[in-house]
Amino acid sequence: MPDSTSTPRSTSLRTSLVLRILLPLAVVVSAAAVLAVMGLEREVEARMQDEVELVARALRLPLTHAMELDRPGTVDRALRSALEIRRVYGVNVYGPEGEDIASFGEGWPGEPPERLTEMAAEGQRLGEYGSAGGRRVYSYFIPLADSWGRSLGVLQVTRRRRDIDDSIQRIRRQSAGLLFLGFAAVGVLILRGHHRVIGGPLDRLRESMARVRQGDRDHRAGDGGPRELAEVAVAFNAMLTAMEGAESELAARRRDEVELRRKLAHAEKLAAVGELASGVAHELGSPLSVIDGRAQRMLRRLPHPGVGPSLGDGLGAIRGQVRRMEGIVRQLLDFGRGETGTRIPTPVAGMVLRAVSAAAPEAEERDVRIRTRGPRPGPSLTLDARRMEEAVTNLVRNACQACGSQGGEVRVGWDEQEGEVRIEVEDDGPGIPPEIGSRIFEPFFTTKPTGQGTGLGLAVVHGIVDAHGGRVEVDRSPLGGARFRILLPRAAGESDAGARDG
Template sequence: MRLRNIIIVTVIVPLFLILLVFSLVAIKSLEDNVRSKLQSEVQIITHTIGASLGYALAQDTPDSLQESLHSAFSFHRIYGAYVFDTEGRKIYGLGLGEELFTPEDIRQVAKNGESTGAYRQQDRWNYYSVLTPLNTPGGETRGVLQVNRLNTGVESYAGFISIVAVVVFAIGAAGIVLTIWWGFRRYIERPLNRLLGVMERVEKGDRGYRAPIRGPEEYRQLSQALNGMLDAMAEKDADIEARQQKEIELEKRLRKSKKLAELGVLAAGVAHEIGAPLTVINGQAQRLARHESLGDSERAKLTRIRNEVDRIVVIVRHLMELGRQHNVDKEACRLSDIIVTAQELLEDELASRQAHLELDLGEPEAVLMANAQQLTQVVTNLLHNALQATPHGRIRLRARCHDGELHVTVEDDGPGIDDADKNRVFDPFFTTKPVGQGSGLGLSVVHRIVNDHGGSIGVFDSELGGAGFDLTLPLENGPQQEIGAQ
């Protein structure tokens, strides 16, 4: 059952029933009081003129009898007065209602010596008539007096008034119920339906919808509370989603780290076995190059052998780095110092390629607990890749601190990385460079170093048009204060 119907059935209807019963009882009491007053008045009038009429009958003086009956009409609304003998025969009378009682009724009153009264109707007129015995001063009953009084408007229409009162009450009650129903629908049900509509829209997925703040103060407060609850739920959902995303990223990092560790162990074993033969090959090529009998062609070939051996040595060193168990020795270091060191290492390459490097390190200067040498290797590797992707182009390095983390992005305006290759750029031996220009281990080493520092790294499409790398590392508040105090 709806709330408005419950209120009408349990509150309004019982209240109206109580009022109806009270009104009917009041009308009935009023009617009884009016009739009781009428009866008392008629009995008083009858008693008053009865004494003089009894004396007139005892003296047998018709003039006194007529005078006493005429005096009865001086009272309000007395319409008939009659004197009968003990046998019910009229002696004298005036007015209306002579035949309201039968001779038998009159003889019974004369015999019993007690008054009687009744409501009687004659010729569409309503009367209250009283029969009272007329006694002589000696106590002998010589006749019966009949006095007729016409009912007043209230007396005549008491029943009609009751019916009209009930009808008016019913109409008024219906009007009040309809008014209450309309007011409930407009000021209670509609605002509640608006709030319910907000909840339904939110339930269906429209999490950004909010209740309008309008209406009575109570509904405004309820709307504000509902909106506050929805905002809190949205914040919680966003927090849960962010945590889930972080957990997903962490799981990806763990899988990749595990994969790199397994590959690193395998690669380290292979590198250890390759190291000794490479040293022999490099030494023998260097010794052969010293012979004076060799021509320029042979010397060039030996030089190429040595260069390729050096390239293999670099690859072996990277493989050894992947498979090694790393205990990062951290210390407080400034990001700006790391960037300056990386610039110095790439100074010649930056100049030869005529690339433009933009630096935006933000304020205040970022300080973190890390291995400065390893992070320098990370930044150097990322800048070196950007230089190779965009010679004579534009490179941008930006850094910002947010929520206890350092975010560093390195972007270029080169050709970028295909979407199909973005999930593989950190895999060992994967490279988009031409054969002979890359080992495919540089970004794997970068990923391993960042992971060892408790951070993360990802790739995205840069606004500059090329590739972008997003590096995130945890900050340490304590060391920042110590360095700032130095």
């Protein structure tokens, strides 16, 4: 399987730029330059040939005048003056019959007299390349005639081919040098421009991708550079943001799934325990009733001759333990019941005060003061009043028990905030240790000594509140003990008794 982090085997953008743009441009420009140089070479060659022709024309008139007057010295001086021009390699004058009249420099030996005679007779002008003294030369022939048009001969002006070739080679070298410098300058400009405009932003974008790949998910690429690269950077950042959102959403879904599974497992556990508790309660109910009834009938027969007072005390103790077991059975039945009964609009204040009254005997027994606070009648909720009253009663009794045997204070309050009805019960006892805070609502979990609690009270409270769509929270009370808070949502269609009563 290929490594996703490895560099793909392909040419770089710079190399592609050179191969696909600069190189084809060089080929096209070079071809155009070659054609231009070739045209320039032809123009230079024609110009240098024209120079030879101009020299010949310049010599023609004085030579013709000197030959008409038969002045050989003047002819020689004219020919020598032509040689002083460095561009002239040789000067020759031929008579009408092709005979050599005067020669200076290196001419064109071996020219047939018949051809020279023909050029002199016909007045032809001719320029051509040939060889003189083992060197390539260019010669221009121009006929000479007197003022009456009679042929006097032919003038030959010769120039070395090397002069022409040197000029052409110099043009080629200069053109090649300029072309190379031009290509070098263009290449440098293109590559430098590529680095500044494209390479730099791409390097920064690649560095940003590397940082993200290494785990820096909060990093974002800069949007500098050309518009197209800036759009790529913006799209890259948008992709990272979308990925973060997707990952957050996925993590949230996973957390929700874990929490849902935990709640489902807890609900299944509670259902199993509730079913077991309900079955045990039903099985214990009848035997306990029989035991209590028999003990009560035996107590009615006392005093009986031969029976001491200790028997009566024992029977009273039996009935006391039976009542305690019946209380446990009721808790088991309440825990196993699960579902709530008929729900009706109920003023919260009245329901809470009834719960406080139900717990008042235990508070008086323990010398605990119960203080209440809240609007009356206050908000009204549609709920199973009997079961919710039972839940609040359990919390108040637990608070009284937490205060200990030396007395204490319990506060019970209710109000409405942000669409929720809140019922609080707090005490000044020792509070709940943080290490067991997550277990206090588990069935049969208790911190009381053996025989003083079943561990079902808070589990019953949690079940009743959860069946009403609410929740139970616990934290530290300003009094120093624990504070339990029941939060119930205000459902649509519920009324506010306080509002009705003005």
